[in-house]
Amino acid sequence: MHFTNVAALALGLFASSGLAIPSWVKPATIQLANEQSGTSANVAVPVDGVKRPIQELWGHTAVAHEGLVFASSAMITAFQQTTVCEFTEGPRLDVKLDAEKTYASFGGGVRDLCAAYVVCKCEGM
DSSP states (O other): OHHHHHHHHHHHHHHHHTOOOOTTSOOEEEEEEETTTTEEEEEEEOBSSOOEEHHHHHTTSTTEETTEEEESEEEEEEOOTTEEEEEEETBTEEEEEOSSOOEEEOSSSOEEOTTOEEEEEETTO
């Protein structure tokens, strides 16, 4: 438990000082799935607190069609215990994945995620 607090503090210091995230912070692997087409795709997302477009990360995977990303759910499949990943798209989407909640439906079937973002960080950053 003490190591986790020290790790979170160190990450916070690195993030606030503009230095690179230490190499021991592994990326989170997130799977987007499209229940309608039966496709899914895993992408490694850096755990650095940077907000990234879903299009940029999944735009060339099996859940994309003509460059647009369509998914019905997300699951975090590889991560550190302190990792938190959030999917946002204005007021229409706010999904958080972490060690306690590793799966989330986007609700209402398949969604166009062309304007959505994901950000992964360690708790405490």
